[in-house]
Amino acid sequence: MKFSKNISCNDCSIKCDVFSVLSKLENGMSIINPLHVFYKKHEYICKQDSKVTHAIYLVKGSAKLYIEGLSHRNICLNILKPKSYIGLLSFFESLKYAYSVKAIEDTHVCMIDINIIKKLYLQNHDFLLKLNGEFGKSVATIMQKIVTLNQKNIRGRLADSLLYLSRLYDSEDFQMLLTRKDLGELAAISEENAVRLLSEFKQEGIISVEGRNISIKDKKLLQKISEVG
Amino acid sequence: MKFSKNISCNDCSIKCDVFSVLSKLENGMSIINPLHVFYKKHEYICKQDSKVTHAIYLVKGSAKLYIEGLSHRNICLNILKPKSYIGLLSFFESLKYAYSVKAIEDTHVCMIDINIIKKLYLQNHDFLLKLNGEFGKSVATIMQKIVTLNQKNIRGRLADSLLYLSRLYDSEDFQMLLTRKDLGELAAISEENAVRLLSEFKQEGIISVEGRNISIKDKKLLQKISEVG
DNA sequence: CGCGAGCTTGACGTTGTTCAACTAGAGTGG
């Protein structure tokens, strides 16, 4: 982990919501000094139960957002790509993170003091509504996850996860950055079953697998499996 | 279901957050006209996937908040008592309810047009922060539920639910309004297992059960079961 | 060359859902 205070928002490759808000204000840029942090693969970006001090925005790389469960079993809720908020779900008035985030490749994030964010969203209602909207979506996702966890079998759960990844990478043909264990955590199944089911799906001609390259051959069928699971 | 438009906030037995906000404004009371609705036991208060049009506040009675899962299996997230928001989780910019709420006894709620709420929270930041804070707590609860569902055995899950009810009714000795089926949905286990485990816990001297009256005899042990589950 | 991380497969045992049958009490109508 390395950090830098010498990247100004004007130089940043991403024009985030915060930037949009600031650019509307006179001398807006001067009131924040974003902290840019560079994480290596496998490093924690934030840790469950630790204090929320900054808003964190993912600029480059990717990360997994997961709950640290009992006896070292994790449940992965999301894979994060650039232009997404990392801190979002623990944003509003909750003091501690309800989850952990770890880099799954070398990753670059931007951190802004939470108090500045609060000032901004109280001043700027569009920003506030935007954050709240994102928040609402996350909640819907989580609700879905609860049902899936409790009521779908492991085939359905893995099918779900593969479709999720396909949506994330916006292609039927993608290289995932996840290990089999990671994939298991995403589908909330054991690593062994993740492996087994990938083979099964491959055997059945639904997907093709080569290492971490996945290609969805029969999307309809995969959706069917996800539904009936 | 019956409703009335003739209850003013000044007459209402509960002084809710909205009331506090309004009372600070000049002629505040005139800008809303709350709709009071009276539901019979078993009636829907709101239905999953239907449009969110009002903020709903529970004035009297109780209700269960649950996700309608696959093939008619529900998962109950919360039991609601007076002075709680019903619409909260779907409040911010999400158009549709991500869950259903049903009365578990005759229940009286107050409904306020969502657009008025939005105006209020943009004007009044204390109100906004309060709502966001509540929202944050709900998220933490849900995260916990996810871990529980995926990683605790049914004994641990039921123990959790009994402890939850004990906290809710603020007593080790309570009459729940839930059927065995409801209790099962709260713990996310089958009705049969809910029955079986209640008997087991009774046999083991951890609780005593008579119909819907539950008395927790050995709280320590119940907590232990919930942890190791 | 050896070591470790990631991956793969088989066998096994536990866990929890489901089905089915039965009881008890409450409400209804002949």
Add this chain to the structure above:
DNA sequence: CCACTCTAGTTGAACAACGTCAAGCTCGCG
């Protein structure tokens, strides 16, 4: 007042689903 039916609760047994353990494999790297 008795048969009925409906709901809620209860119990047992069978089956399927999953996680876990164990063993072995491959590949990349020091």
